[in-house]
Amino acid sequence: MFDEPTIGIIGGSGWLGRSIASAMLDKAFVQPDALVLSNRSASNPLGAKWSQVTVMRDNQALVERCDVIIVSVRAEQFVDVKIFAENRLVISLMAGVSLEDVVQRTGSRQVIRAMANAAAEIGKSYTPWLVTQEVTDEQKAFAQQLFETFGSADEVFTEHQLNYLTALVGTGPAYPALLARSLFQQAVTSGLPPAIALRAANAVVVDASQLIGNGHSVDELLQVLISYRGVTAAGLEAMIAYGFDKTIKAGLDSATSVASSMSPFAHSADTKEGPMTR
Missing domain, CATH: 1.10.3730 (ProC C-terminal domain-like fold)
Incomplete structure (x- = not known):
């Protein structure tokens, strides 16, 4: 699956989503015909250079075409993202949205929560990331390589660590x-x-x-x-x-404190150790 996966970015027209898409393409991490973006207008934010990239409005249609789903929307917008992504790797770039929230909202047990920043635009983001227990070593290696297309990255091991790093490096410049x-x-x-x-x-x-x-x-x-x-x-x-x-x-x-409490889902609670992480 992870030799040449099809990658989808929900929120691909935003600053971060667009930067990551461009970085993956520039580094040949993904081929244009294996990248799918979704946005409200279905217009290609990457321009004529990457005209082979598929752009659509329907988030679920994107999920059904892709092996890896990157969710790059604001935390409050995630409430309106209706997808079912069972048996797919979901990478969340949303500040403060816990692994449990992403699992519950997407149906995927293989979830990576990461915090990239605006320096991704120049290939200088530092991206800490956290996984659920079901994420395989192969998927973790894939994610590290993906994050390195636009900077450097480290795996962390608790929601608390990721929330602190959201406050420290998620702020970018x-x-x-x-x-x-x-x-x-x-x-x-x-x-x-x-x-x-x-x-x-x-x-x-x-x-x-x-x-x-x-x-x-x-x-x-x-x-x-x-x-x-x-x-x-x-x-x-x-x-x-x-x-x-x-x-x-x-x-x-x-x-x-804000990063630990900004999830739009009432049941979420940041803890220093969570049963879904390793």
């Missing part, structure tokens, strides 16, 4: 964007022209941060920079003293 905006605003307040302030903030958040992971670990960089006891050390120590770490913790705690 949001946290760096917030830091860049704060740096920009402080620079403007200090008298710099907005154009220069913007380039300077981007140089810190986008450009200089690429040193991380490029032969330099976070701890190594911080230790070296602080050891100079100069401008950088003064800035870092003041930020920490004024609550930088506490602010980050508060943000992640709040986001995790």
Whole structure:
């Protein structure tokens, strides 16, 4: 089945669904005639380059044509997705929707819950994923390869871990964007022209941060920079003293709480250990 499966994406016109479809095609992970997308208009979001991709309105018709079903809709929209996908691998990309919810709503016992982010558009998503007990080793290997077409990925083992990572990495560029905006605003307040302030903030958040992971670990960089006891050390120590770490913790705690409770299904409950995971 998983040598050359037909893959369907429900919500294939959305930012994430479209990015994943493009990545799988660009990497030749799936052939155009083995990819099916569904959306309300039945229009091809991938353009003329991938005209062989089938697009349809009927989600159940998509399920019946495919071996693997990727559900890429917002959690609140899942209530309106009526499909029966027994004996098919279902991959959910919905924040906060538990494995149990997906099993109950799709009829599939072979479910992978994953949390990709917007960086999939540039092949840089970090995607943690969680499985039900019925997912085979072959299906797990397939899923890891699929996720690696648009970034990197790791299997995790509890709903709690996945909800926390939804708060940490599911946000994509949001946290760096917030830091860049704060740096920009402080620079403007200090008298710099907005154009220069913007380039300077981007140089810190986008450009200089690429040193991380490029032969330099976070701890190594911080230790070296602080050891100079100069401008950088003064800035870092003041930020920490004024609550930088506490602010980050508060943000992640709040986001995790929402990720753990946002399912539209009343019976769902996030637990640190669930009977359906392994």
